[in-house]
Structures are given as C-alpha cells and as structure tokens.
Amino acid sequence: MISRRAKSIQPSATLSISSKAKELARQGKPVINMGVGEPDFVTPRHIIDAAVKALNEGKTFYTPARGIPELVSAIVDWAKRERGIDVKDENVIVTPGAKYAIFEAIMATVEENDEVILLDPSWVSYEPCVQMVSGKVVWVPHSEGFEDAPLEDYVSSKTKMIIINSPSNPLGVVYPKNFLKKVRDIAVDHDVLVLSDEIYDKIVFEGEFVSPVSFDDMQERTIMINGFSKTYAMTGWRLGFAIASEEITKHMLRIQSHSVSHPTSFVQYAGVAALKGSQKCVEEMVAEFRVRRDMLMRGLDEIGLRYAPPKGAFYMFVDVGRDSMEFCKELLEREYVAATPGSAFGKAFNTWIRLSYATSRQNIEEAIRRLARFIEA
Ligand SMILES: Cc1ncc(COP(=O)(O)O)c(C=O)c1O
Structure with a gap:
C-alpha cells in the first residue's frame, strides 16, 4: 500500500533520542535538551x-x-x-x-x-x-x-x-x-x-x-x-x-x-x-547566543573534547570518538542530557554529536558538568 517514494525516506535518526528525552522529562527527570534546533526565546x-x-x-x-x-x-x-x-x-x-x-x-x-x-x-x-x-x-x-x-x-x-x-x-x-x-x-x-x-x-x-x-x-x-x-x-x-x-x-x-x-x-x-520593525531584538538574541557559545567552547576545552569551532548558528559539532548513537543514548539515560548523533547529518560523522546551545546559560553550565562526569566515568 505504501509508495516507493515514501519508503525511500528513512525515519529520522534523531527521533528515538528526542522521544526518549520527552519521556524522561514526563517522568520528572531533570532533562537538559541540547538536541533541538530552536531558539528558547519567546517571539519578540x-x-x-x-x-x-x-x-x-x-x-x-x-x-x-x-x-x-x-x-x-x-x-x-x-x-x-x-x-x-x-x-x-x-x-x-x-x-x-x-x-x-x-x-x-x-x-x-x-x-x-x-x-x-x-x-x-x-x-x-x-x-x-x-x-x-x-x-x-x-x-x-x-x-x-x-x-x-x-x-x-x-x-x-x-x-x-x-x-x-x-x-x-x-x-x-x-x-x-x-x-x-x-x-x-x-x-x-x-x-x-x-x-x-x-x-x-x-x-x-x-x-x-x-x-x-x-x-x-x-x-x-x-x-x-x-x-x-x-x-x-x-x-x-x-x-x-x-x-x-x-x-x-x-x-x-x-x-x-x-x-x-x-x-x-x-x-x-x-x-x-x-x-x-526594530532589529534590536535580533542583536540581543545573537549577543546571548555568543555568550552561550563561548561558555560551551570553554567547557568542552576543559573536558578535552575536539569540536569544529562555530562562527555562526547555534550548534557545536563535537568529536566524541565513539559511536554517536550509543553515546547519545547513554548520555541521555545516565546524565539526562539530550544531544543529536552526528550520523543524522551525513556519512562520515558517526563519532560526532551535535550540541545545540539554544538553551539557557544555567542549562549549559549544568550540561558541561554532566558531560564531564559522563566522559570520566
Ligand atoms: C539549515 C536549516 N534550514 C532550514 C530549517 C527549517 O526552518 P523552518 O523552521 O523555517 O522550516 C532549519 C531548521 O532547523 C535548518 O536548520
């Protein structure tokens, strides 16, 4: 009954991580979502x-x-x-x-x-x-x-x-x-x-x-x-x-x-x-993204993880050195931090993850702490 066209499209590799993150949050777990690609600001x-x-x-x-x-x-x-x-x-x-x-x-x-x-x-x-x-x-x-x-x-x-x-x-x-x-x-x-x-x-x-x-x-x-x-x-x-x-x-x-x-x-x-209208709201949001990016870069430097230094957008692509899907699943289950496996974005980045820093400074600080603990364990 299903067309070849529809069958040619793979389910999103990120879906299982994001639905698991939602499920854990529903259970009251302190989930920090660094998987989503959306600003956390309310529309101006x-x-x-x-x-x-x-x-x-x-x-x-x-x-x-x-x-x-x-x-x-x-x-x-x-x-x-x-x-x-x-x-x-x-x-x-x-x-x-x-x-x-x-x-x-x-x-x-x-x-x-x-x-x-x-x-x-x-x-x-x-x-x-x-x-x-x-x-x-x-x-x-x-x-x-x-x-x-x-x-x-x-x-x-x-x-x-x-x-x-x-x-x-x-x-x-x-x-x-x-x-x-x-x-x-x-x-x-x-x-x-x-x-x-x-x-x-x-x-x-x-x-x-x-x-x-x-x-x-x-x-x-x-x-x-x-x-x-x-x-x-x-x-x-x-x-x-x-x-x-x-x-x-x-x-x-x-x-x-x-x-x-x-x-x-x-x-x-x-x-x-x-x-x-005035573009001041955009300037303010970008200034905040910059602060968050710098925080996350410092945190990852301290942990010793390699990443592509971002010059724009609000993502950090990080080399975790092992299967990204497994890494993301374990990170979510053990430390309640949601990230996106690099395998979702192409062919050659199976050991990378994407962290979105479109989340609060407190969340970023806490996520860095949890990530450090996860890596050390
Ligand atoms: C590179 C890129 N293009 C397009 C979109 C889609 O944006 P919109 O919400 O306007 O459909 C996104 C959203 O994540 C994106 O990251």
Whole structure:
C-alpha cells in the first residue's frame, strides 16, 4: 500500500533520542535538551502584537498563494537592504517555513536521477527532500577545517544543484568568500543551480556572511532560502520565503497553490512586523547566543573534547570518538542530557554529536558538568 517514494525516506535518526528525552522529562527527570534546533526565546512582543492585531482585524481569509502583498514587498525591500539586489514581487514566494520553501524548490527543479551535491555533514532534511523527487544525493567531504570542499571532483554532467548552508547546521561554519566564489565558478561553468539556505545569516559571531548572489551571474541560478524561525525566534509560526528566478518561483507557486495554498494569513502580518520593525531584538538574541557559545567552547576545552569551532548558528559539532548513537543514548539515560548523533547529518560523522546551545546559560553550565562526569566515568 505504501509508495516507493515514501519508503525511500528513512525515519529520522534523531527521533528515538528526542522521544526518549520527552519521556524522561514526563517522568520528572531533570532533562537538559541540547538536541533541538530552536531558539528558547519567546517571539519578540511587537511581532506577536502584529499577529494579534491582524486576527482582531479579521485577517482570517485566504491570501494570495505568493503571500500578502505587504510581506512580499517587505521581502523585496529586504533583498535590496540585506543583499544589495534588485528583485521583483515575481521573484519572491512566502512559504510555511523555510523547510517547505526548500521542498518546493527541489520539487520544482530536480528530476529523477539528477544529482544534488550536499556537503558532509549537512542539515538532516535536505537528503529526504531530494529522495522524495527520486533525485540522487552526492555527498562531498569537507576539507580539513570545514571551510572548503573539493566540489570540483564531484560535479558531473548529471549535477543539477549544489546545496550550500552558511552559517551551517550542524557545523556552525560561516563559509569564506573564496569558497563561495568556487561554488559560483562551478555553478556557472557547469550550468548548475545553487540552493543557498541562509536561515542563520543573522546569527554570525565571526567572519563575514557571504551569499552566492553577491557574485556575478548568480542571481538567476541561485534559489535563496530564508525564514523567520531562527532570526526572530518564530519556529512554531511556520514562516519562510524564497527568492529565485521568475521561472522557478512561478513553478514553486504552482506547487504551493495546489498543496498548502499559502502560509497562515495572520502569521504573514507578523512577518511584516518582523522585517520592518526594530532589529534590536535580533542583536540581543545573537549577543546571548555568543555568550552561550563561548561558555560551551570553554567547557568542552576543559573536558578535552575536539569540536569544529562555530562562527555562526547555534550548534557545536563535537568529536566524541565513539559511536554517536550509543553515546547519545547513554548520555541521555545516565546524565539526562539530550544531544543529536552526528550520523543524522551525513556519512562520515558517526563519532560526532551535535550540541545545540539554544538553551539557557544555567542549562549549559549544568550540561558541561554532566558531560564531564559522563566522559570520566
Ligand atoms: C539549515 C536549516 N534550514 C532550514 C530549517 C527549517 O526552518 P523552518 O523552521 O523555517 O522550516 C532549519 C531548521 O532547523 C535548518 O536548520
């Protein structure tokens, strides 16, 4: 009864850890969750107020599939302000979360057996998105230091897309300009699309965030993905967007209009408030993430665990030197600290784990203590 397409998708490797963490918390155990990829901050007040206002004003009807004109226009302004590019409404699509923008973009462009290049390790949902359209993922290892990768050795006549995520989940790497220039050269020379997932663009502590669209000839072949979940602590609202060529957004729009129709009406008004309102809330959250990152790095240094030094996002990818699934299970059972096994993110990181520091300073301090005890035992 089940389609080949659905069967091709593996259950999330992180599911058993997160459901176990929830179960232990229900039993009253002092679980510290460093497994989840969501800010622990409540959405800023002016954004909540905008949604409430929209509801009170009766903004409860269907909206255009592309998104409400006010939000589309705010995104056009955002593109000029943040990326220095001129885009039209026709280049924009507002989606229920960045994840759905990624899914639509892949659905709209990748054919059966097309190859999609992913850097190893990468965020957990890219591979299933490609599998759902019967595309083929080609994993490319990072070079030493995680800031470069030999893409040129893996590109072929079948390559349709390269997926770049900077700052990256799970590494926290902010890819340097010379790597993105290489991505640009390969994309242009081989006529390949670049899906640039920029959802952590505002959470940068060191280095400079560079988007592929800042290079010549890249605007047409880049599908830029962004969203509100991480920058504005709006994970549950489900709001994201994509900027791409008119041709690509036109086809994403067809998929959207015949599936989810559009993102929730009043949530889109909250999105307008987020983009047009004061960005001080973002600065404050990023400053707090930086303090937490530094705490966690110091703690791991003291324990003597190796990690990829994160320059952005809110994750730390840590080498624990043994099977990551077992490590995470035992860490949760014995010390009630939830982490994500590295095996969820690619092929070569079976002995690494991802710790999310989107949790309070007290939690991070306590998690370091428990981790140290766990390692010593
Ligand atoms: C790299 C990356 N892209 C996309 C998403 C999805 O974000 P959204 O909540 O907007 O769907 C996430 C969320 O974890 C992410 O880490």
